[in-house]
Amino acid sequence: MDISQSSIKKIAEQLKREFPESAIGITGCRSSGEPHPPCEYDYLIVQEGTKRIERRLSNNNFIELLFLDKDTVQNASENMIILALLDMKVISDPSWVLIPIVHKIKSKYSKHLQQYAKRILFKSLSGLGRFKDAIDADNMLDASFWLLSSANSFAKAIIALNDKVPRDSHLLNEFRTTVAVSSDMFEIWSEASGSNLATQVTVTRRLDAFRELLKAGSIFSNSTIFNDPRYTYMFTEATSNYLVKSHAIVDAYCYLGLEITKAIEELYDFKCKIKGEPPLFHKMFSHLITNDKPLKLSMQTIRLIGINSEEQMLKEQSSRIKNLIQKVAKNISDD
Secondary structure (H helix, E strand, O other), X not given: OOHHHHHHHHHHXXXXXXXXXXXXXXXXXXXXOOOOOOOOEEEEEEXXXXXXXXXXXEOOEEEEEEEEOHHHHHOOOOXXXXXXXXXXXXXXXXXXXXXXXHHHHHOOHHHHHHXXXXXXXXXXXXXXXXXXXXXXXXXXXXXXXXXXXXXXXXXXXXXXXXXXXXXXXXXXXXXXXXXXOOHHHHHHHHHHHOHHHOOHHHHHHHHHHHHHHHHXXXXXXXXXXXXXXXXXXXXXXXXXXXXXHOOOHHHHHHHHHHHHHHHHHHHHHHHHHXXXXXXXXXXXXXXHOOOOOOOOOOHHHHHHOOOOOOHHHHHHHHHHHHHHHHHHHXXXXXX
């Protein structure tokens, strides 16, 4: 038994002792993929009460526990929950709650991934709409951000269309493998995602930017991303460092870009809700760097992300990936 499998067994036994009445399943790349050494041990625990996430660090293992009630699991509609169930191995189910749900979801594995791909492709096109609004308003940093966000969503959609659950820290490798027969697609995506900017220095800068984002969002304790900023940073840093040491610098850079875009989008959503104002995505950064409480980002943090601000280049990259996304979307609708 390798170290990973031994840890899975030990953690599973601990959770069964801790939650003897609950159904428990392991998901993510520890369940069905090829995990990196620092990858999380992700568990779903069916338990009555409010949805919550608990994170633990035990024997250098990063552990994430997602607590959901039975009705939420049975009527899963959120992307995160459906993808978790598609990957799941049930390790304890004393009341026969989780096994039939997982069986039902997995029986339509490809259908669920196709539906997810359609939703995430729509998000990718929506990001390009925000890109255009930012370009028209002469906000190049916002435009570059939405181009990166759109490219990330597109990569996830392509992976899902090829019957695989996309995983954040494996995103570039999974996308690269999926589009191996289409070098043009990978080239277009690489330009839009800015992966050509990847160096050890830019990886470090993105990690610094992510740390500052977590500090800014630490007031949002009910957030999936920000509820335990210290843990989140330690895990992200460990994953990034592992990829760099494995000579996968571009993978580390793209992984951090994905985590950063998710964090910024959630930060802006929280800020708009608190202030009771509609989001203005084309000038998001100008809103985030104002002195208005409860949160504020510095321009230095935004620049550490390493996004391009050259207008003509952005327009060319956007046009190319938009054509690609629309072509994929049309092929799906024709099926």
